[in-house]
Amino acid sequence: MQDDSTRRQFLGLAGSAAVLGAVPIVTLRPAEATPAMLASAIRNVVGEAVVRTGRVKLEVPPLVENGNTVPMTVSVQNPMTTEDHVKSIHVFNEKNPQPNIGNFYLSPQAGRAQISTRIRLADSQKIVAIARLSDGSFWSATVDVVVTLAACTDEVI
Amino acid sequence: MASALINVPKKAKRGETIEIKTLMSHIMETGYRHTAEGEVVPRDIITTFSCRYNGAEIFRAELFPAISANPFITFFTVANESGKFEFEWTGDRGFAATASASITVE
Numbered sequence: 319m320q321d322d323s324t325r326r327q328f329l330g331l332a333g334s335a336a337v338l339g340a341v342p343i344v345t346l347r348p349a350e351a352t353p354a355m356l357a358s359a360i361r362n363v364v365g366e367a368v369v370r371t372g373r374v375k376l377e378v379p380p381l382v383e384n385g386n387t388v389p390m391t392v393s394v395q396n397p398m399t400t401e402d403h404v405k406s407i408h409v410f411n412e413k414n415p416q417p418n419i420g421n422f423y424l425s426p427q428a429g430r431a432q433i434s435t436r437i438r439l440a441d442s443q444k445i446v447a448i449a450r451l452s453d454g455s456f457w458s459a460t461v462d463v464v465v466t467l468a469a470c471t472d473e474v475i
Numbered sequence: 476m477a478s479a480l481i482n483v484p485k486k487a488k489r490g491e492t493i494e495i496k497t498l499m500s501h502i503m504e505t506g507y508r509h510t511a512e513g514e515v516v517p518r519d520i521i522t523t524f525s526c527r528y529n530g531a532e533i534f535r536a537e538l539f540p541a542i543s544a545n546p547f548i549t550f551f552t553v554a555n556e557s558g559k560f561e562f563e564w565t566g567d568r569g570f571a572a573t574a575s576a577s578i579t580v581e
Contacts, residue, residue: 387543414541415507421537422550428533429492429553435536436543438505 351417356410359417360448363408364456369448374459376409376447385439385469392422393432394449394457404431406450413443414469426452438469477501479574481562486579487554495526495534496549499564499572505540521546521566529558538566554580 351359360369377391394404403426409419422433431449439445442464449457482496499521506518518540526534534550546564562574 411541415505416539416541418539419541420539423535424550425531425533425552427528427553427555428551430551432551433536434547434549436547438541438543 351412351414353412356412356417356444356446359410360408360446363421363448363450367454367456369456369458371458371460373457374407374447374449376445376459376461378445378461378463380461380463382439382463382465384467385441385465386467387436388439388463388465389434390437390445391432391434392447392449392459393430396431396449396451398424398426398428398431400426401452403428403452404449405452407431407433408448408450409437410446410448411437411439411443412445413441414439419445439463439465440468441465477564477570477572479562479564479572481560481574481576483560483576483578484554485577486581489554489556489580491554492551493554493578494549494551495560496547497524497526497562497574498545498547499524500545501564501566501570503538503540503542503544503546507540519567519570521564521570523563523565524548525563526550527561527563528552529556554578556580 373395375393382388392407396404404424407422410417411419419437424431445461445463447459478500480498484493487493501521504516504519508516520540521538524536525532533552536548557580560576564572
């Protein structure tokens with residue numbers, strides 16, 4: 319009888335330990351896009367193609383006071399003809415909760431490969447703009463931005 | 476409600492490259508903010524924007540939470556013929572808005 323009860327106690331303890339062990343497993347979502355997420359977001363767009371530096375001009379103020387609205391202009395050196403034009407412009411960031419900022423699809427009749435918008439930056443970080451050309455090549459520009467007041471992703475409202 | 480600001484030149488010379496500026500009033504709630512009770516404020520953003528020039532699509536954008544509130548987007552096109560630009564925004568919670576502007580090309 320003595321053996322039986324200890325066995326029962328042991329099993330009970332083991333069972334509760336297993337339950338306790340299971341509880342503290344909490345799924346943690348990264349609060350910011352990691353460089354790995356940035357790299358995989360870029361891979362989703364370019365696939366296995368080589369991304370070369372150049373031809374793309376990414377204009378963002380180097381020092382930003384308010385990360386909630388940051389003016390951004392991307393332009394690509396390109397004649398914009400039917401044979402040679404920019405098909406799309408993709409903009410990424412390093413440390414916002416999500417690596418994508420925007421995808422912009424141009425037509426050969428655009429005349430000038432340039433877009434502007436206003437973006438949010440949650441931290442001082444790197445911005446990457448990538449252009450896809452009609453010949454299938456990819457060109458990029460990278461800019462470092464210092465943000466003094468971040469866009470409040472954790473803000474309580 | 477949804478209101479748009481569109482800036483397209485009224486007149487252009489044939490073949491001239493013109494700039495088109497658009498702004499749509501929208502909160503662009505990121506989905507990453509919390510209330511005082513700790514609940515996540517659900518995402519509510521514009522996800523796509525497109526522009527058609529006399530029926531043909533000349534520009535399209537996919538937007539993410541990293542685009543500021545009241546999305547302001549500018550782009551270029553060559554003015555080939557007189558006609559109409561039609562703009563369309565769609566987003567979360569069934570958001571849909573349209574606007575248009577006309578141009579005279581001489």
